[in-house]
Amino acid sequence: DAKTTQPTSMDCAEGRAANLPCNHSTISGNEYVYWYRQIHSQGPQYIIHGLKNNETNEMASLIITEDRKSSTLILPHATLRDTAVYYCIVRAGAGGTSYGKLTFGQGTILTVHP
Amino acid sequence: GAGVSQSPSNKVTEKGKDVELRCDPISGHTALYWYRQSLGQGLEFLIYFQGNSAPDKSGLPSDRFSAERTGGSVSTLTIQRTQQEDSAVYLCASSLDTLAGDLHEQYFGPGTRLTVT
Numbered sequence: 629d630a631k632t633t634q635p636t637s638m639d640c641a642e643g644r645a646a647n648l649p650c651n652h653s654t655i656s657g658n659e660y661v662y663w664y665r666q667i668h669s670q671g672p673q674y675i676i677h678g679l680k681n682n683e684t685n686e687m688a689s690l691i692i693t694e695d696r697k698s699s700t701l702i703l704p705h706a707t708l709r710d711t712a713v714y715y716c717i718v719r720a721g722a723g724g725t726s727y728g729k730l731t732f733g734q735g736t737i738l739t740v741h742p
Numbered sequence: 743g744a745g746v747s748q749s750p751s752n753k754v755t756e757k758g759k760d761v762e763l764r765c766d767p768i769s770g771h772t773a774l775y776w777y778r779q780s781l782g783q784g785l786e787f788l789i790y791f792q793g794n795s796a797p798d799k800s801g802l803p804s805d806r807f808s809a810e811r812t813g814g815s816v817s818t819l820t821i822q823r824t825q826q827e828d829s830a831v832y833l834c835a836s837s838l839d840t841l842a843g844d845l846h847e848q849y850f851g852p853g854t855r856l857t858v859t
Contacts, residue, residue: 660845671746671833671850672785715785721843728839729775729798730848732785 632716637737640710646703648736650716653697658721661692662730663701665712672715672732675701706740713737744768746851748834754857755824763819763854767836774817775837775848776809777801780830788832791817792841824858831855 633651640646662677683690689702715735747766776788787801811817835848
């Protein structure tokens with residue numbers, strides 16, 4: 629799987645947008661970008677994923693650069709409950725040698741403060 | 743609806759004993775994954791089931807670790823002759839992923855915290 633690089637930690641004020649960057653410069657054509665988060669003492673929670681196009685759902689938006697070498701997760705109006713570790717994961721599609729499984733890095737600790 | 747459940751939530755065992763951890767996936771999910779999370783290693787993949795077979799066992803750390811899935815539903819992860827380095831939170835996830843290339847989100851259970859003394 630392609631390796632991802634994320635900042636170790638970030639801060640965000642409540643009500644503001646949180647923009648979490650991720651570099652995945654070795655991503656290949658059939659690999660997807662997935663984002664999960666883990667709130668303390670809970671299992672990871674799916675947020676969003678994409679292949680080439682930008683994506684939006686009720687939780688967040690995902691912006692993928694045209695060359696696919698980096699992406700940004702955007703939480704439009706962060707709340708205190710968004711404080712968590714955010715993982716950017718490159719996941720192999722069909723035919724990939726590590727198809728299906730999620731390979732977690734160290735993630736970004738996002739702290740939302742009042 | 744019911745999510746992924748795991749039992750027990752906590753397990754303390756003595757070094758050298760065997761333990762069994764159970765995962766009940768979301769009904770209808772054919773794919774099931776085991777991961778573990780420890781302080782030193784972060785979150786790491788262990789094994790992937792599609793139905794009752796395991797096409798990817800590459801993450802099992804040693805032959806003391808085994809897993810099975812029966813009836814395409816419940817899965818059990820067994821650790822034999824536990825060691826202190828096995829102490830971790832063991833997480834199970836299920837999804838509608840198929841081998842044909844249809845990927846979906848994985849839903850995680852709350853985990854089993856294993857402590858080996």
